[in-house]
């Protein structure tokens with residue numbers, strides 16, 4: 073079986089949308105500061121680009137949760153693989169994810185940061201596979217709604233490959 077990639081979102085389109093999200097966040101948090109929580113590794117490209125477009129005082133920290141392993145199906149169970157270095161208590165947290173699929177990851181993190189007494193919590197996902205939702209979770213900022221396909225590039229991987237692609241592509245198995 074060979075892997076084929078088809079470009080779905082070119083680099084320019086992603087860049088334009090990330091700038092818009094940055095502007096929107098900057099307006100929404102005018103005279104406040106934000107604490108971006110980047111979920112490794114997938115959201116790292118997006119979170120860094122987004123941070124550059126936010127004009128209010130911004131802190132960024134990184135966290136890793138368990139995801140799909142080497143397969144393409146969610147287990148529904150979320151574990152912390154690497155925790156934040158900084159406390160979230162009293163901060164305006166924005167969780168930055170590459171993609172929301174079943175919703176388990178964002179649901180888990182929302183509860184975690186509530187327990188840790190964040191001042192406010194919002195969720196930002198570059199991509200949203202709404203059809204696949206298993207738990208009800210609101211996403212405050214969405215880059216693109218995408219169909220139920222397996223996507224790679226701009227941080228998203230398949231078996232740790234393709235993260236470095238500058239665009240987002242559909243991965244087909246032939």
Ligand code: IMP
Nearest residue numbers: 139146172173174175176177222223228
């Ligand atoms: P959720 O917990 O099911 O919402 O899954 C979110 C995580 O699953 C994301 O952070 C990704 O790491 C991974 N994921 C979901 N769909 C894809 C995809 O199409 N390509 C690569 N990773 C994906």
Ligand code: MG
Nearest residue numbers: 111112114139
């Ligand atoms: Mg992820």
